[in-house]
Every structure is written in structure tokens, then in C-alpha cells.
Amino acid sequence: MKKIIVILIVTVLLLCTGWTASAADEIAVGAVTPLTGKLAVYGEGFQKAMLLALDEVNASGGINGKPMKIVFEDNNSTSKGSVSAIQKLITIHRFPVIFGPAASTNFLAVCPIAQQNQTILIGAESAAASISKCGSYVFRVFPSDLLQGIGVAELTEYLNYKEVVLTYINNDWGVGLADVFKEYFLKSGGKLIDEFAYDEGKTDYRSEILRIKKNSPRAVVNLTYIKEGATMLKQAYETKVEVQWLMGSAAKSPKLVELAGVAAEGVIGTYPTFSQDTSQYIAYKNGWEKKYPGQKTPIFGEYNYDMVKLTAEALKQTKSMSSSDIRNALMTASKGYVGATGDKTFDTNGDVGATYGRWTIKEGKITDYK
Amino acid sequence: MEYYAQLLLNGIIAGSIYALFAVGLTMVYGVFRFINFAHGELIAWGAYLALFFTRSPFYLPIYFAALPALLITALIGLAQDRFVFEPLRHGNRITLLIASIGLSYFLRNAIRLIWGSDLQTYGFMPTRGIDLAGLSITSAQITMMAAAILFLGILYIILAHTMLGKSLRAVADNMTLAQIMGITIKKVSLAVWVLASFFSAVGGVLLAVDTNLEPMMGLTNLLKAFAAVLLGGAGNVWGALLGGLIIGVAENLSVAFISPGYKDFISFALIILMLLFRPKGIFGILGGVR
Amino acid sequence: MDYLLHIFIVSLIYAIFAMSLNLELGFTGLYNFGHVAFFGIGAYTSALLSLAGHPVTLGMVCSMIVSGGMGALLAIPALRLTGDYFGIATLSFGEITRLFFLNERWLTKGPMGLPGIPRPTWIGEGVAGLPWFLIFCMLLTLVVFILTRHLTRSPFGRALKVVREDEYVAQALGKNALSFKIRAVTVGSILAGLAGSLWAHYISYISPADFTLTETILVLLCVVLGGRGTNWGPILGAFVIIFFQEIIRFLPIPADFDRFVAPIQGMVYGAVLIILMLKRPEGLLQEYKE
Numbered sequence: 001m002k003k004i005i006v007i008l009i010v011t012v013l014l015l016c017t018g019w020t021a022s023a024a025d026e027i028a029v030g031a032v033t034p035l036t037g038k039l040a041v042y043g044e045g046f047q048k049a050m051l052l053a054l055d056e057v058n059a060s061g062g063i064n065g066k067p068m069k070i071v072f073e074d075n076n077s078t079s080k081g082s083v084s085a086i087q088k089l090i091t092i093h094r095f096p097v098i099f100g101p102a103a104s105t106n107f108l109a110v111c112p113i114a115q116q117n118q119t120i121l122i123g124a125e126s127a128a129a130s131i132s133k134c135g136s137y138v139f140r141v142f143p144s145d146l147l148q149g150i151g152v153a154e155l156t157e158y159l160n161y162k163e164v165v166l167t168y169i170n171n172d173w174g175v176g177l178a179d180v181f182k183e184y185f186l187k188s189g190g191k192l193i194d195e196f197a198y199d200e201g202k203t204d205y206r207s208e209i210l211r212i213k214k215n216s217p218r219a220v221v222n223l224t225y226i227k228e229g230a231t232m233l234k235q236a237y238e239t240k241v242e243v244q245w246l247m248g249s250a251a252k253s254p255k256l257v258e259l260a261g262v263a264a265e266g267v268i269g270t271y272p273t274f275s276q277d278t279s280q281y282i283a284y285k286n287g288w289e290k291k292y293p294g295q296k297t298p299i300f301g302e303y304n305y306d307m308v309k310l311t312a313e314a315l316k317q318t319k320s321m322s323s324s325d326i327r328n329a330l331m332t333a334s335k336g337y338v339g340a341t342g343d344k345t346f347d348t349n350g351d352v353g354a355t356y357g358r359w360t361i362k363e364g365k366i367t368d369y370k
Numbered sequence: 371m372e373y374y375a376q377l378l379l380n381g382i383i384a385g386s387i388y389a390l391f392a393v394g395l396t397m398v399y400g401v402f403r404f405i406n407f408a409h410g411e412l413i414a415w416g417a418y419l420a421l422f423f424t425r426s427p428f429y430l431p432i433y434f435a436a437l438p439a440l441l442i443t444a445l446i447g448l449a450q451d452r453f454v455f456e457p458l459r460h461g462n463r464i465t466l467l468i469a470s471i472g473l474s475y476f477l478r479n480a481i482r483l484i485w486g487s488d489l490q491t492y493g494f495m496p497t498r499g500i501d502l503a504g505l506s507i508t509s510a511q512i513t514m515m516a517a518a519i520l521f522l523g524i525l526y527i528i529l530a531h532t533m534l535g536k537s538l539r540a541v542a543d544n545m546t547l548a549q550i551m552g553i554t555i556k557k558v559s560l561a562v563w564v565l566a567s568f569f570s571a572v573g574g575v576l577l578a579v580d581t582n583l584e585p586m587m588g589l590t591n592l593l594k595a596f597a598a599v600l601l602g603g604a605g606n607v608w609g610a611l612l613g614g615l616i617i618g619v620a621e622n623l624s625v626a627f628i629s630p631g632y633k634d635f636i637s638f639a640l641i642i643l644m645l646l647f648r649p650k651g652i653f654g655i656l657g658g659v660r
Numbered sequence: 661m662d663y664l665l666h667i668f669i670v671s672l673i674y675a676i677f678a679m680s681l682n683l684e685l686g687f688t689g690l691y692n693f694g695h696v697a698f699f700g701i702g703a704y705t706s707a708l709l710s711l712a713g714h715p716v717t718l719g720m721v722c723s724m725i726v727s728g729g730m731g732a733l734l735a736i737p738a739l740r741l742t743g744d745y746f747g748i749a750t751l752s753f754g755e756i757t758r759l760f761f762l763n764e765r766w767l768t769k770g771p772m773g774l775p776g777i778p779r780p781t782w783i784g785e786g787v788a789g790l791p792w793f794l795i796f797c798m799l800l801t802l803v804v805f806i807l808t809r810h811l812t813r814s815p816f817g818r819a820l821k822v823v824r825e826d827e828y829v830a831q832a833l834g835k836n837a838l839s840f841k842i843r844a845v846t847v848g849s850i851l852a853g854l855a856g857s858l859w860a861h862y863i864s865y866i867s868p869a870d871f872t873l874t875e876t877i878l879v880l881l882c883v884v885l886g887g888r889g890t891n892w893g894p895i896l897g898a899f900v901i902i903f904f905q906e907i908i909r910f911l912p913i914p915a916d917f918d919r920f921v922a923p924i925q926g927m928v929y930g931a932v933l934i935i936l937m938l939k940r941p942e943g944l945l946q947e948y949k950e
Contacts, residue, residue, distance in 0.1 A: 035922035036479075038586065040487035073909060074922045079773075079870055083863055084666070088909055091663035108775050109865040117662075130775065170631045170762060171771045172867070197763075198630040201590060203581035206380040207625035207633075214373050227489050231581055234496040238508045239376075255488075259582060261495040405744060454934055458941070463744075464691065465941040468884050471877055472933025479926030593755070593873075600748055631763040638752035638759075645749045646737050 027062070027315055028069040030089035031099035032110065037077025038201060039102055041227065045298020046102060046124065047072060052284075052291050053308035063315045070308070075101050079109035086110045090117050096323045097122065097311055099304075100140075104128030104172040111138050118323045120330065122311065124303040128176050132349040137327060141307045141344055142300070143272045143354035145173070149180025151270040151356030152221060152248055156185060159268070161219040161244070163191045165212050168223035170197035177223045177248055193217050198228070205232045209239050219244040224251050226299060230259035237263030244268065252359050252366060253299040264361045268369050273357030274302075274342035284340040306339030313337065372504050377622045379505050385618020386518040387580075390573030391591055392598035392610035393525065394566030400542035400605030401562050404463050407470040408450060409570060409595065410588030411477035416443040416571025417578035417587065418481055424492055432492055432579065440571045446477075447567025451559060474589070481585045490583040514576045521572050522611060525565070529607060534561050542605055597637040601644050616640070665790040671902040672797040673858050676804050678882035678894030680851030685880070686888035686947075687812050688844040689824030690739075691747035693876055694754025698727040698849040700761060700871035702856030704768060707777045707866055716780040716861060723857035724850045731849025735842045754876060761868035773867025777860050793862060800858065801895070804851055809891045811847070820844055821889075885936065887945030896944055904932075 031050060034043035050070060058067050071093060073085035082101045089095050090113070098114060100107050100123040107126035114121035115135035123131065123140035132144055156164060166182065168174035174197065182192070193215045198208050209232060212220055220243045222232065229251040236243075237260075247269035257264050274281065284305050288297050310333060318329035334346045344352050360369035395409045419442050422428075423435035454473055458466050499506030529535035534557075540548040541558045549555060577587065598617050602609020617637050624636045677699055684690040705726045706719035738749045761768045768774070783792040811817050822830045823837045830837045860866050878901065886897025908925050 036482070036487075036926055040482070040922070041489060041584065044487055072921075074925070078874075079865060079867060080863070084670070084906065085909075087663050087666040088906070091666075105771065105773050105865075105867045105869060108773065109863065109867075112776075112864055128772070130772075172773070175765070175771050196630050199633060201586065202633075203577065203587065203590070204380075204384050206384075207377055207622040208630050210373060210376055210380070211625050211630070227582065227584070230489075234581075237496045238499045238511075239506050240499055259489060259491055263496040405747075454938070457938055461941050464685075464884065464888075465937050467691075468881065469934050469937035471881075472930045472937065474930070476927050476930030476934065479923040479930065482923035483920060483927065593751075596748060596751075600745075604744070629763060632759060635756060635759050638755045641752040642738075642749050642756075645741050645745055 026067045026069050028071055028093065028095060029097040029099065029311065029315075030086075030093060030095040031070050031072050032075050032082050032085045032089065032101040032106075033072050033099070034077040034102055034106075035072070035074040037075075037081070039077035042102060042125075042299060043077070045301050046304045048292060048295075049288075049298060049301035049304040050099070050308050052287050053305040053312075055291065056287060057309065057312040063312060068312055068315070070099070071095070075106060077103070077106070079106050082106040082110045083113065086113055086121075090114070090119050096120060096321055096326050097315075099124065099307060099311075100126065100138075102126065102300075104131060104176065107131060108134075111135065114138060120323055120326055122307055124307040125300040128172055129180070132351050134350075136350070137323065139330065139346055139350035141310065141339075141341070141352055142303050144351055145176045146180055147354055148248055148270060148272070148356065149177050150184050152177070152181050152223070152246060153184035153188065153190070154356075155268065155270050155358060156190065156219065156221060156246055157188055159219070159244070159246075161246075162189070163193050163217065164246070165215055165217045165220045166192050166195040166223075167208065167212065167220060168197055169200055169225055169228055171200050173225075173250060174223050181221065181223070200225075200228065202228070203231060204235075206235050206239065208232070209236045209241055212236070212243070213239065213241045217243055219246055221246045222251075223248045226251055226253050226256050226259070230256050230264070233260040233263040233267065250299065254296040254366060255299065257361055257364050257366065258296070261364075265363075266361065268358060268360045270356045271359050272341065272354035274340065278338070278340070278342075280338060281340045302340040306341050306344060309339060310334060310337055310344055374623070374626065376505050377626060378619060379507065381619030381622035382615060383507075383511050383515060383618070384622060385615035386515055387573050387577050387614075388591070388594045388598050388618050389611045389614025390518055390521065390569050390576070391595035392602070392614045393522070393607055394569040395592075395595050396599045396602065396605055396607055396610040397538075397562050397566050399599065400607070401538065401545075401558065402455065402459065402466075404455075404466040404470070405596070406450075406455075407467065407592070408473035408477060409470075409566070410590075410592030411474050411481075412443055412447055412567045412570040412588070413574035413577070413591060414481055414583075414585060414588035415446055415477065416440065416567075416574035417583050418485055419443060419571075420575045420578070421485070421490060421492060421583055432575075436572075436575050439575065440568055443571035443574075444564045444567045447563040448560065451563045456559070478585055478588065485583075485585075487585055492579060492583075494579065510579055514580060517572065517576055521569065525569070525607070528565070534558075538562065593634075594637055597641045600641050662790055665794055667902060667906055669790070669794050669797050669862055671899045672794070672801045673855050673862065674879065674882055674898035674902055675801055675895040676797075676858065677852055677855035677879050678886065678898045679804055679808050680848045680855060681879055682883045682888060682890075682894040683808060683811070683851070684844055684848040685883055686890070686893070687817060687824065688820045688841055690841060690845065691744065692750045692845070692848070693747045693873075693880070694750035694752065694757070695848070695852055695879060696871050696873070696875040697750075697754040697757035698731055698852035699856035699859070699875065699879075700757055700868075701730055702727045702853030703860035703866050703871070704761060704774075704856075705853070706857030707774045707860040708767070710778050710861070711774060711776070716778060720854065720857045720861075724853045727853025727856070728846050728850035731852075732842060732846045735845035735849075739838055739841045739845070751873070751876075754871075754873065758868050758871050761871065768868070771868060773865060773869075774860075775865045777864045777866065779861050779864070797858060797862075800854065804854070805891065805895070808851075812891065816840075816843075881933070883943075885943055887943030887947065889947035890943075890945045893943055893945045900944070904929075 075081035075085045097120045100121045102125045104126045111134035115137050121138045127145040129144050129146045168178040245267045249271035252271050314330040314333040319325045334344050337344045358369035398406050419439035420435045423430045499508045537553040598613035599610050601613030621636045681695050684692045702723035706723040709719035710716050783789045819835050823840050827837045882897035883894050887893030
């Protein structure tokens with residue numbers, strides 16, 4: 001019992017002292033990243049991409065001579081963990097800028113906290129449309145679901161599929177996107193033969209595949225992640241379901257091809273377009289290969305990369321380290337800023353625009369669909 | 371009709387894997403009377419160790435890579451018992467349970483540390499299914515089923531026809547009495563842990579051949595294994611086998627009628643129904659037959 | 661020190677949650693592995709009502725009523741089961757509840773969750789409200805503490821302990837064990853509902869992902885670590901565990917090593933649990949045996 005009390009007292013003391021002081025000769029920002037839990041699969045990639053950008057910023061002189069630093073906090077992939085993590089970053093470290101957690105549910109849980117504390121929160125992979133309304137301190141370099149849902153509906157129309165099966169992963173991203181898709185698709189005269197959500201993180205989707213097969217559609221709109229998407233593609237191939245798969249951006253990853261192999265051939269999807277031929281993207285890709293040889297670029301890695309570089313740009317320009325100054329600097333720095341993922345100019349909601357491109361898989365390579 | 375037949379077939383395939391997990395879980399429960407939460411991690415470790423041996427510097431084909439993987443998993447199972455469960459055997463059951471939860475955390479995060487959180491595969495390319503009377507099944511699935519049947523057959527022989535099997539059943543029935551009769555608990559517990567880890571590792575490798583590897587793969591399937599164990603009557607090996615099959619089939623058939631979002635609902639609803647109406651499992655009526 | 665306030669608030673909410681479980685697990689000996697369901701039902705009830713414009717107080721009261729009602733509804737059939745079986749029935753109930761939150765989108769918005777849950781008007785939103793929220797939580801914790809202490813020291817509480825130690829003795833003494841257990845679960849569920857509703861109003865955003873098995877395990881740990889069957893135990897357990905989780909964030913770790921931090925954290929967490937169970941299974945505080 002005594003020991004416990006001692007430990008508690010020591011912790012409280014630790015919390016109260018020393019830790020707030022970060023070295024004055026560096027510019028530090030925080031990041032809430034899923035390093036454990038179900039999103040850890042993606043979180044590692046985000047972190048690596050951010051670290052790559054950080055290396056590049058520091059190699060070219062840091063923030064006006066001072067090195068930049070990112071302090072990562074794990075959020076356990078949960079909203080509770082995210083809240084704890086951001087509370088720590090805001091009140092202990094007093095970081096003016098924090099990179100928000102992945103998954104819209106987690107992001108939405110922390111954005112009121114950031115807004116109330118006047119801390120800038122930037123997201124690199126949170127797509128929910130409602131994030132636009134989070135407030136003036138919340139930004140994201142990833143386009144809203146709204147745009148992407150319309151993008152998928154347009155793709156379906158363009159390919160002349162009037163009747164499709166709509167299926168989506170049962171999480172915030174899938175449901176959000178499916179709603180927007182449905183609205184636009186039905187409005188423009190499309191018809192849904194069947195519609196169902198499926199569980200996240202399963203290894204067996206054969207019965208779902210059979211449900212698709214039963215309706216023998218020509219095309220299936222499957223709003224899915226990499227893992228679930230790959231498993232479904234593979235199992236559809238095995239069950240000989242011959243349909244045109246239409247997907248969103250979250251599945252667009254070399255990992256999908258690696259996991260699903262030939263089964264991924266011919267998938268068509270939309271993604272926030274950015275040309276992969278730009279010097280910025282090539283620089284990212286080369287940087288990645290140099291820092292992490294032999295590893296594939298992670299999904300949304302380039303958004304995380306852009307987020308860090310754009311923030312560094314804003315930190316260079318800001319008049320002071322107060323959050324309102326940084327916010328203004330972020331707005332000006334973003335104007336016309338072209339990163340690996342294209343134009344990152346923030347609108348008044350802190351959102352970026354995007355035109356949606358189309359991707360397909362041909363001979364095991366992700367290419368633009370023409 | 372074909373649709374339902376195919377769902378049934380898929381259910382049987384999924385169920386045979388659940389059965390492999392459940393068999394080990396129920397054996398441990400039968401002898402030691404506690405639910406081992408870390409059982410799921412044995413599944414994952416089996417699969418990851420096999421991955422380890424298919425890669426540099428070993429480059430073993432999966433059939434050979436599975437062998438050392440099974441051995442090492444069995445060692446992990448034994449270590450679980452030696453260092454955690456054995457010292458706690460005479461304590462409170464909840465203590466054992468919590469320790470197994472701790473163990474599960476520990477082992478799962480060790481996988482993360484060594485292999486990372488990313489998805490991995492053994493690198494098989496998907497193959498078209500073979501047509502069998504209008505039903506589609508892949509060669510990997512046939513191999514899986516064959517392996518499952520083979521291993522469960524081995525288990526049958528061990529349990530029904532060896533001295534070891536007899537003493538195992540005796541201990542499960544009444545540990546004190548078995549001790550009085552001269553059965554050494556040490557030997558039995560060794561056998562139980564080796565068999566339980568072995569079967570979960572086999573299941574893990576087969577599951578990973580069929581799908582992917584990820585650190586959570588054990589935990590996700592553990593709940594299904596629980597359901598199977600209960601369905602069959604805790605401690606009943608054949609019950610667990612059948613329970614696994616029933617859960618696999620019920621889950622897969624359910625998709626035809628309800629939203630797949632509720633797929634997991636089936637196994638949980640089955641658990642509750644079974645408990646309320648047949649708390650001794652489907653074989654409860656048969657009493658001592660194990 | 662808003663961060664410290666935050667940790668204290670979270671700890672207090674978990675203390676209430678843990679005390680509610682302790683009533684069932686510690687005093688009555690019921691392994692409720694689906695306790696998070698009532699936390700979730702409380703959170704959703706309160707959140708939905710206050711989002712519909714009703715006062716927060718009404719939401720909190722209703723959340724207690726709904727959780728308590730659901731608890732009684734579950735308890736009546738499930739309590740015919742004993743020990744582990746009750747545990748697994750409740751575990752299934754917990755998962756079913758989560759699936760309900762996830763799939764009934766018309767009511768709960770499904771995976772999108774419910775953002776913008778207001779706080780009681782006199783507390784105020786944002787950081788400025790934190791000290792007031794802390795005081796509010798402290799008051800409620802105190803009320804719950806006094807209530808449970810009173811309950812467990814009353815003849816009712818002593819009867820619960822008899823039921824825990826030996827149901828047949830309780831029956832022989834003319835106590836209806838089933839009715840006592842049902843009442844214990846109902847009160848436990850009411851208090852869990854209160855904790856859930858506090859959580860919803862504090863965190864301002866809830867989604868089905870917040871009410872998983874992991875939460876049940878966490879609160880189970882609070883109870884067992886603190887000392888089950890004691891009045892102070894759950895509170896101590898909740899503080900130690902929440903603080904432990906947060907302290908890990910402060911370990912000085914070199915930047916290049918970042919990728920390995922999270923898995924090592926998990927491993928440490930698991931190892932601490934195991935060691936605790938091995939060395940001090942009764943928890944930090946021991947139940948006073950008369």
C-alpha cells in the first residue's frame with residue numbers, strides 16, 4: 001500500500017515538473033498516431049512517411065535553422081486513447097500544432113478539444129464530411145468523403161453500369177462514403193440490386209461474396225480498405241465471381257496487389273488525383289526508397305508526407321509561435337502549395353479540394369485508368 | 371439451391387478451422403477448468419513462426435516450415451503452463467483468467483515487435499476454384515480440410531486408444547481421484563499443453579494459408595472458439611469439434627437472411643441460447659461420453 | 661494542469677464503473693464479462709436524449725433506468741447459469757450490444773458515432789469546465805462509494821457474500837440466492853449506466869468502438885488489481901491502471917526507436933499483469949474476512 005502511494009506521488013510530481021520543458025533550440029509538434037490496436041497496420045506507414053518528411057525538412061536546414069521534431073503519441077486506435085493522447089500533447093507539451101489521428105471517428109473525438117484549446121489540428125487521412133464543421137483550427141490535407149462519394153458515382157455512370165451491388169466496410173469511412181455514393185447514384189437514375197455492410201477485419205468473406213454472386217450483377221461497388229478488399233478479391237476469384245469491381249481510394253495500394261495477386265487485376269477505383277509524374281511525387285518516392293529500401297510506399301503515406309512538409313513551410317513563415325499566427329501562416333503557406341499529392345490550398349473550412357482520378361490494376365501494377 | 375449448398379460448404383470449411391482452435395481450448399478447460407485467453411495467441415504464433423521459416427535465411431516451403439513452427443508453438447504452450455499457469459493452479463479461477471489475459475497481451479505485442487503490425491502472406495497466388503457438382507472449392511481448401519481431418523484423426527487415436535488419452539479423460543473427470551489412481555498430473559498437463567498448442571498452431575497455419583497473417587488473428591478467432599467450446603459442452607473434445615462446424619455453418623448461412631454486419635451476432639446468439647436451454651452443450655445428454 | 665484534471669476525471673469515471681462491477685464480481689462472485697454493455701447502454705441513452713434537446717440530468721437518470729432494466733432482463737435468465745457459463749453468456753451479451761450499436765444506424769448512427777454530446781449546462785464546455793466536471797465526478801464517486809459501502813455492510817451485503825461463498829448454505833439459511841444475485845446485477849448495471857453516461861458527457865463523442873471487450877477487461881483489471889470484494893479496491897485499481905497507462909507515455913524513448921515503443925508498452929502491460937497475479941493475486945487491498 002505504501003509503495004503504491006509513493007509511486008502515485010512520484011508520478012504526480014513527474015507530471016508537474018520537468019516534462020513541459022522541451023529544448024528551446026528545436027521546434028516540436030505532436031502527432032496522435034495509431035501505433036497499437038486495429039489501425040496499427042496503417043499507423044506504422046503513416047509514421048514512417050512523417051519521419052521521412054521530417055528528415056528532409058531537417059536536412060535542408062530545419063525551421064529557420066532550428067531542427068524540427070515530431071513527438072508521437074499512440075492512441076490505441078480508439079477514440080478514448082486519442083483523447084488522452086491529445087490532452088497530453090496539448091497540456092503537457094503545449095504544442096501549437098498536432099497531427100490528428102487516423103480514422104474519422106478518432107479524429108472527430110479529438111477535434112473539439114483542439115478547437116477549444118486553440119491548437120491546430122491537421123489530419124492526413126480522415127475523410128468524414130462532418131470534419132469540415134470542426135472549427136477554425138482544424139485542417140486536413142485529405143479531401144472530404146463528399147467529393148469521393150460523388151467521384152465513385154460518376155465513375156459508375158461513366159462505365160455505364162446502371163445496376164450495381166453496393167457493399168461497404170461497416171465503419172465510419174465506409175458508411176460515410178456509401179451514403180454519399182447512394183445519394184448521387186440514385187439521383188442520376190442508377191439502381192442498387194443489393195446493398196450490405198460487412199464487418200471490418202474478418203478473414204473470411206466468402207458468404208458475402210456468394211451473396212453478391214446470387215444477384216449476378218455486372219459490377220460491384222465495394223468501398224473497402226486494403227485488407228478486407230484483398231481478402232474479398234481473392235475469395236471472389238476463387239469462387240469465380242466475374243464482376244467489375246469498383247473501389248474507393250482506401251484500397252489503392254501496392255499492398256492490395258501483393259495480397260490479392262491476379263485476383264486484383266482489372267479493379268477500377270477512384271482516388272483523389274495527383275499525378276505521380278510530378279517532381280514532388282517522384283521526390284517522395286525516391287526519398288522513401290532511400291530511407292526504407294525494399295519497402296512499398298504505404299497507403300496515404302504521401303498525405304502524411306505532405307502534411308509534415310506543409311506544416312514546416314508554415315512554421316518557417318509564421319510571425320510567432322502563437323496558434324493564431326501559425327494558423328494564418330498555414331493558410332498563406334498552403335496557397336498554391338503543391339506537394340506530392342497535388343494542390344494543398346486550404347479553403348475556409350480547412351479542407352483541400354481534389355479532382356478524382358481513376359486507378360486500375362494492370363499486370364500487377366497500379367496505373368491510371370483511361 | 372446451389373447458393374445455399376455453397377454457403378453450407380463454406381461454412382464447413384470455416385467451421386473445421388474453428389474446430390481446430392476449439393479442440394485445444396476445450397482440452398485445457400477440461401483438465402484445468404479455466405478459460406485460457408492466451409489460446410488465441412498460440413494460433414497467431416503458429417502462423418507467424420511458419421512465416422518466419424519460409425523466409426530468409428531458411429526459405430523452407432510451407433509444409434516444411436510448418437514443422438519447426440508447430441514445435442516451437444508447443445514449447446510456447448509448455449512455457450505458458452510452466453511459468454504462469456502451473457504456479458497459479460491452486461489459486462482462484464479469476465486469477466488464472468486474468469493472468470491469461472496478461473499473457474495474451476504480452477504474446478500479441480511480442481508478435482508486433484518482431485514482425486510488425488502490417489498484413490503479411492505466405493505469398494501464395496490465388497487460384498481458381500475447382501468445380502465439384504456445381505460447387506466451387508480451391509485446392510488450398512481441399513488441402514486444409516484434409517489436414518484438419520488428418521489431425522483430428524490423430525487426436526482421436528490418441529484420446530481413444532492410448533494410455534495417455536485415458537489418463538487425460540480421467541483427470542478431466544476428477545483430478546483428485548485420478549491422482550489417487552496413480553496418474554501423474556505432470557505428464558498429463560504436458561500432454562494437454564503440447565496437444566492444445568499443436569492444434570491451435572495447425573489451425574493458425576491453415577487459416578493463414580487460406581487468408582492472411584496479422585497480429586490480431588488469434589483474438590478474432592478466439593471468441594468463435596469459445597462459442598464452439600460451449601456449444602459442445604466445455605471440456606468435451608468431440609463436442610467442440612461439432613460446435614466449431616455448427617458455428618461455421620450457421621454464420622455462413624446467416625448471410626443469406628440477415629445483414630452481414632450481424633454475422634458475428636449468430637455465434638453469440640447461439641452461445642446464449644445454448645446456455646439457456648442446453649447448458650451442458652449438445653452432448654450434455656450423453657453424459658460421460660467424451 | 662488540464663492533463664492532470666483529465667486523468668483524474670477518467671480515473672473517477674472508471675472508479676465508478678469498477679465499483680459497479682465489484683458489486684457483482686467481488687461481493688457476489690459473478691463473473692460478468694459483458695459489463696461494458698451497460699456502460700455503453702448508459703452512454704448511448706444519455707447521449708441520444710441530450711442530443712435530442714432534453715436536459716443532461718434527465719439523460720443521466722434515464723441512462724441509469726435503462727441500464728438497470730436491461731441488467732435485470734439479462735440477469736433473470738442468465739443467472740440460472742453458474743460461474744464461467746454466466747461469464748460467457750454475459751460476454752456474448754456485451755458483443756451483441758456492440759453489434760446493435762454498430763448496425764442500428766437509424767438510432768445510433770452506427771459506426772459514425774455521436775459527436776457533440778453536451779455537458780450539464782452549469783459545467784460549461786471546453787477546458788474551462790474541467791475543474792467543475794472533476795468536482796461533479798468526485799461527488800458522484802463519493803455517492804456511489806457510500807452507497808456500495810452501505811449496501812455491502814447491510815444484511816443484504818452479507819447475504820451476497822454468503823451466496824458467493826456457498827449458494828447452498830444461503831438457500832439453507834432461507835435466502836433466495838437467485839433473487840439476491842438478480843438484485844446485485846441490477847444495481848451493478850444501474851451504476852455502470854451512470855458511469856457510461858458520465859463518460860459520454862465528458863468525452864463528448866461516442867462510437868461503438870468504445871464499447872468492446874477490451875473495456876470490460878480494463879475494468880475487470882481495475883477491480884482485481886485493486887482488490888475485489890473491498891470497498892476501496894476498485895477506486896485504487898482504477899487510479900493505478902489509468903495512471904499506469906498514462907505514465908507509459910512519459911518514458912524517455914529515443915526517436916529512432918519509436919516504432920518499437922507501442923509493442924513494448926503492450927508487452928510490459930501484459931508482463932505486469934502476469935507478475936501481479938503470480939505475486940499478489942488478491943490485489944493491492946485484501947478483503948477483510950470476518
